[in-house]
Amino acid sequence: xxxxxxxxxxxxxxxxxxxxxxxxxxxxxxxxxxxxxxxxxxxxxxxxxxxxxxxxxxxxxxxxxxxxxxxxxxxxxxxxxxxxxxxxxxxxxxxxxxxxxxxxxxxxxxxxxxxxxxxxxxxxxxxxxxxxxxxxxxxxxxxxxxxxxxxxxxxxxxxxxxxxxxxxxxxxxxxxxxxxxxxxxxxxxxxxxxxxxxxxxxxxxxxxxxxxxxxxxxxxxxxxxxxxxxxxxxxxxxxxxxxxxxxxxxxxxxxxxxxxxxxxxxxxxxxxxxxxxxxxxxxxxxxxxxxxx
Numbered sequence: 001x002x003x004x005x006x007x008x009x010x011x012x013x014x015x016x017x018x019x020x021x022x023x024x025x026x027x028x029x030x031x032x033x034x035x036x037x038x039x040x041x042x043x044x045x046x047x048x049x050x051x052x053x054x055x056x057x058x059x060x061x062x063x064x065x066x067x068x069x070x071x072x073x074x075x076x077x078x079x080x081x082x083x084x085x086x087x088x089x090x091x092x093x094x095x096x097x098x099x100x101x102x103x104x105x106x107x108x109x110x111x112x113x114x115x116x117x118x119x120x121x122x123x124x125x126x127x128x129x130x131x132x133x134x135x136x137x138x139x140x141x142x143x144x145x146x147x148x149x150x151x152x153x154x155x156x157x158x159x160x161x162x163x164x165x166x167x168x169x170x171x172x173x174x175x176x177x178x179x180x181x182x183x184x185x186x187x188x189x190x191x192x193x194x195x196x197x198x199x200x201x202x203x204x205x206x207x208x209x210x211x212x213x214x215x216x217x218x219x220x221x222x223x224x225x226x227x228x229x230x231x232x233x234x235x236x237x238x239x240x241x242x243x244x245x246x247x248x249x250x251x252x253x254x255x256x257x258x259x260x261x262x263x264x265x266x267x268x269x270x271x272x273x274x275x276x277x278x279x280x281x282x283x284x285x286x287x288x289x290x291x292x293x
Contacts, residue, residue: 003293010047023069044073063094064197065152096121136162144208146199149233218256237269241276
């Protein structure tokens, strides 16, 4: 069975939404049936519809921090889930200081009357949460502190794969024998996708994302605005590329782009980042990336 993961960058803008770029929201869905939303900026449910994904399919939401461009889409999203007849459980992981806000949103929208919402508060600078275990495979989310103007976290999603046969076999008995003896059995390397949310480049981010397959890193500004980026706890595209290079990641995806860069102007962010880290791509709203575990 093909082990495919799809990343859809629903919202790739910074604090101010534009017609081209909505605020922060990134969705991943995998071959195991998991559907995970990273941040929920304003307009996220609209982008989900455009992507052809029902909001009721989202099972897990992870919020990096409490700035509006990362959470303002939650009330409408929960209301849509409720009005659409959702009955399955939803899990929301977020910094502890957002717990009261989240509880009030759930209460006002009436979500708790229709489906269970589990809140998993982040209470330490680093930790992990097992999203699902299905057969031999496991999906785990790990969080880490980033370097932003308020308490903020990044996430690493890791798909840990169990042993597989290295070659096709003719029947179940042979497969069982090979698995028991360990002959012709391989253990695939895990696949890891990291998302920084908002951050300036810093050692803890570099350490936390080291060696990931895909790094989704904010790039609010171009390199001429490095001082402005540092002042507000953000990154330039070149700063993101330096993190990717130092952390030895495989691919860098730039997101959280300021409205200063409209249309083709935003390509300059990608071009200057590629001078430092060639395997860089600038995300846009509703872009799709196919990953194979």
